[in-house]
Amino acid sequence: MSTSLPPMSQRGFLRWLWRQLTSMKTALILLFLLAIVSIPGSYFPQRGTNPILVDQWIADYPTLGPILDSIGLFDVFGSPWYSAVYILLFISLIGCVVPRLGVHWSAMRSQPPPAPKNLSRLGGNSFEVEGESEAVIADARAILKKQHWRTVVGQDPDGSRWVSAEKGYLRETGNLVFHFSLILILVGVAVGGLFGWRGNVIVREGEGFSNTLTQYDAWGGGRLSSAENLPEFSFTLESFNVEFERGNSQEGAPRLFEATMVVDRPGEEGSTTHLVEVNEPLVIDSAKVFLVGHGYAPHLIVRDSKGQVVLDDAVVFLPQDGNFTSTGVIKVPDSDPQLGFRGLFLPTSAITEELGPHSIFPAPDDVSVFLGAWSGNLGLDSGISQSVYTLNVDDMTQLGLESLRVGQSWQLPEGAGSIELTGFERWASFQIASDPGKELALVASILAIAGLSLSLFIQRRRVWVKVGPVIEQGSSSRDKVGRVKVEVAGIAKASGHDAIEQVDNIVETLKGQGA
């Protein structure tokens, strides 16, 4: 703190602060900050995109995890410090470009400034042509106007006439369009964030879905989005077709996903059938239905100790690796005592000492399930909601482990019942989303690229043509055409550029006309 300076008034301080914030150097520093604070968002798993990985990370690092979580490293792009950087950057941007808007507006309507006195200092070209100075200046102006320069003519005290020309106003126009488009993109993102919504749902083959909140496995919407007024439609996943690479290279990589869907919309008679693929979403009003994943659901029949069927269903298992080694849980609350299973579904089975049972190919070439059975209390009545993918075995005792192939069944120990693998179904997961801000963001992005290109490729240049008084001829005849000295010079406003080409061009044309 310097005490020797006079005390700054509050207004003065605010003005100083504003000038600092809107200075180019501050913009530079904020841009660096924005780049740096983005980095952790690429390294740590993010809640918005991968909540399961985040939980995994925190579980793996019980001391470090919660600390990183509390400072927002698992939600970098929604954290206060990230927001602070980009909000400051945008304030700086607005503060910088709004005043330039006025400056540019008046520049667009003003005339080029008068020619400097000494053109030879600017590396001017000088030559002589026949003619009167007025006529030469008129010629020069006509040439410049033809080349779309903005021109003004004048006369120096020593009698030299000049034309001053300027070109490239679109450079600043493009620059301003670019920066304002960035603001528009941010508005588009904000509109999407406030009014948009997105939900995920897993649908088994043959199963249906109707677009209401309760049908979603997960749903998230912006603060101003309405979960009650989702567009009305329903669909059935008629079939799901998937193919995998069987060649040597990239073996097991997916080659085709195809969901055949029968869609019903209100006000439309009958259903329509659509093929939904990864890059081919289904568009229904303001919503889009994207195919985002798929997996297997083993079909199991569980019988209780009396031989009564207590479960006969395909249970969704979640893939854990590229070969679709999948895990899942089967809960049977209707048997007494209750039964629970933890299972592993292997589309193409293999067992090694190192990895245990796992799948070696994603297609169902050699299907089996590995099951661990428990009996006791599933804990479903505790009031705490449970995930369908986890089994709480606190009040249960393990009965044993068994592997099953299709058609096989396992008589549970202690006469607890039996479980049979009758087959499997496929399921597909869909993301259904609506983003009312995306069109604005797209238009703004296109504007931004257009503005950027103008601002980088157009050069602002000034050229001057100066014509001296008639040089005295020996014969001094009035009818005889005199000679005049012509000087042409030019500059480019941006560093690293020049106006040599433009000057050369004008010189050539003028010389050509004079001859």
Add this chain to the structure above:
Amino acid sequence: MDFMNSVQLADASNNFVYASMVILFLATISFSVSFAAGRRRVSPVEVSSRRVLVEPSGSQVHEPDVALTQLDPGRRAANIGMSLTWLATGMLLIGVVLRGVWAGRVPWGNMYEFSISSALGILVVFLVWSTQRDLRWLGLFVTIPTLLTLGMAVTVLYTESAQLVPALKSYWLVIHVFAAIIGGGAFTVGAATAGLSLISGKGWFKQLPPREKLEGLTHKVIAFSFPIWTFAVVAGAIWAENAWGRYWGWDPKETWAFITWVIFAAYLHARSTAGWKHQKASVIAIVGWVAFLVNYFGVNIFINSLHSYAGM
């Protein structure tokens, strides 16, 4: 396509890539010879200054005698280097095209293919630019990173051709990746001129164009690539919206594309900020290029990303 035919195509593609590497290596040697010879030259190799000064009297100051410079062994080596670079680029182009024919699609389905295409991108940007101005002095510093890229491609990243994963089956692959390859190629050339601007005038590097000239060239090439990169990012966002249901999701690849964009935006701002125009701006250009590399190698290999589709 029958099996034999496909094997022949694969071999042909690989052979053209190898041949272009050998020729590019020879080009690098030629440029090195030129560089070593240039140490003795006192005056810097003047670039781009096609300007003929006209004195007020009207008499022209002549450019240096062309015949004289052609005798310079360094110049001759550089000319040979340029010719070899053209040849290597042609070979690489054939290699990339054959790879595409073999795969029956654009050859940008995995890291190997993207790397050989990026190497081609760097060379094309350099050569096209070299038709505008004398860039022989830059040859050495462009062929070396290109050779490194190709070397990494054929050793570490090589994969047999295969079909695309469903997520890549879109015409946006062509648009988005093409823009990324050209933008990245130009960023690489820009990083070379930026790096040279930092050492120009010192020791061996006295023969290079002066610092301001190199800074101006860096600015030009980045001003060219920045809108292209912006377009690549926007095209990627449109594609992402179509494939994944959101146009921007802070996937690591998107995040690093954004970081790269922000750093080059900072570069352009630095170029018009007092006190930042020169060395600092050049350093920013190099940092931006490093971010581009992180996005390409780092994200594909080390980070779990939606873009980690590419077979290695």
